Amino acid sequence: MRKDGPAPAHIRAHVSNVTKRARRTSLRNGTLAIETVEHCLAALHGLGIDNAEIELTGGELPGGDGSCGFFVEAIQRAGIQEQPVPVKPLIIQETIRVAEGDAELIAVPAEGDDLNILYDLDYGPESRLPRQIHAIRVSPESFCREIATARTFLFEEEAKQFQAAGLGTHLTYADIVVIGPNGIVDNEFRFPNECVRHKMLDLIGDLYLLGRPVRGKIIARKSGHALNHELVRRLLESAERQERRGRLRSAAAFDAKELQRLLPHRFPFLLIDRVVEIDGDRRAVGLKNVSINEPFFQGHFPAQPIMPGVLILESLAQLAGILLAQKLEHTGKVAVLLSMDNVKFRRAVLPGDQLILEAETLRVKARTGHVRCRALVNDELVSQAEIKFMMVDADPA
Numbered sequence: 001m002r003k004d005g006p007a008p009a010h011i012r013a014h015v016s017n018v019t020k021r022a023r024r025t026s027l028r029n030g031t032l033a034i035e036t037v038e039h040c041l042a043a044l045h046g047l048g049i050d051n052a053e054i055e056l057t058g059g060e061l062p063g064g065d066g067s068c069g070f071f072v073e074a075i076q077r078a079g080i081q082e083q084p085v086p087v088k089p090l091i092i093q094e095t096i097r098v099a100e101g102d103a104e105l106i107a108v109p110a111e112g113d114d115l116n117i118l119y120d121l122d123y124g125p126e127s128r129l130p131r132q133i134h135a136i137r138v139s140p141e142s143f144c145r146e147i148a149t150a151r152t153f154l155f156e157e158e159a160k161q162f163q164a165a166g167l168g169t170h171l172t173y174a175d176i177v178v179i180g181p182n183g184i185v186d187n188e189f190r191f192p193n194e195c196v197r198h199k200m201l202d203l204i205g206d207l208y209l210l211g212r213p214v215r216g217k218i219i220a221r222k223s224g225h226a227l228n229h230e231l232v233r234r235l236l237e238s239a240e241r242q243e244r245r246g247r248l249r250s251a252a253a254f255d256a257k258e259l260q261r262l263l264p265h266r267f268p269f270l271l272i273d274r275v276v277e278i279d280g281d282r283r284a285v286g287l288k289n290v291s292i293n294e295p296f297f298q299g300h301f302p303a304q305p306i307m308p309g310v311l312i313l314e315s316l317a318q319l320a321g322i323l324l325a326q327k328l329e330h331t332g333k334v335a336v337l338l339s340m341d342n343v344k345f346r347r348a349v350l351p352g353d354q355l356i357l358e359a360e361t362l363r364v365k366a367r368t369g370h371v372r373c374r375a376l377v378n379d380e381l382v383s384q385a386e387i388k389f390m391m392v393d394a395d396p397a
Contacts, residue, residue: 046143092216
């Protein structure tokens with residue numbers, strides 16, 4: 001939380017708030033940013049802390065000695081309190097690979113309730129830094145023992161470029177790990193392979209941006225912050241797909257009979273088969289199984305059947321109506337379509353497809369409702385729209 005502005009500003013440690021920076025991880029919320037958060041996030045992740053608020057009066061976290069050791073010490077001095085709310089980890093269930101040039105990250109499923117990391121730091125035979133490999137099963141004990149005190153490193157020519165640009169002018173080679181042609185300059189390594197351990201520290205910090213603990217195995221080669229962030233995004237997308245499939249296999253929240261109670265539509269214009277998830281009046285997920293026997297395929301088009309886009313939007317509008325009905329059911333009001341904005345179509349819906357419909361309430365007032373909707377097939381976006389409704393008195397009949 002930034003406390004140096006006109007009002008305190010919260011910036012969640014999540015990949016959705018990452019702003020592009022070179023050689024570091026930075027978070028932004030509107031015009032306010034916090035720079036170089038990876039070492040603090042690594043300390044939180046390594047110690048198993050998933051609920052914390054950090055107050056700042058500036059735009060950058062302190063660098064200390066280039067490791068996260070002093071963050072770990074500060075947290076341990078303050079004490080860690082266990083809370084009764086259960087944690088839902090992100091379990092890697094499929095192999096995911098991201099790469100850029102010869103750098104890569106691979107996330108794979110693994111047995112056990114742990115995060116295991118294998119890091120291969122290899123800049124090639126011509127590099128002054130020899131190849132370093134390290135593996136760890138991350139726990140508070142192993143993190144503090146093997147990773148927390150590993151420091152940021154850079155090559156001597158990079159250090160000179162930074163200081164020429166006015167950066168880090170207060171530091172000497174005794175304060176940071178600088179690698180020259182003959183090895184570390186005016187300093188000593190804390191570990192023989194300190195450099196690869198620090199790359200693991202950065203990766204552990206960036207994985208904290210998932211917003212939940214991760215379980216599985218990650219194999220890394222020369223990855224940096226940008227690639228770490230991309231893996232986090234891909235892991236979240238994979239988890240969302242897995243959770244969506246789980247919801248679709250679960251029992252219906254509303255079956256066909258309940259849908260007919262909530263909606264005035266009937267065959268052939270009832271375009272939802274069932275609602276599989278509903279979260280109060282906030283979010284709903286529904287299904288429409290698109291059969292070749294749909295009456296609209298007779299004319300749209302006989303030789304190349306495609307579900308009309310307007311009917312996809314109607315399916316979304318019906319789900320949005322069900323969502324708003326959770327709030328309106330006992331008010332004597334019904335939702336009537338008012339407008340559709342930001343409508344987009346991404347691909348055709350064909351016979352045999354299962355249309356997954358999602359609706360999320362943006363705003364509900366006394367006279368209007370605003371819902372964001374999207375339709376997917378096999379996790380691929382088909383259509384999206386923002387739909388507004390007018391609340392009118394229900395017909396007493």
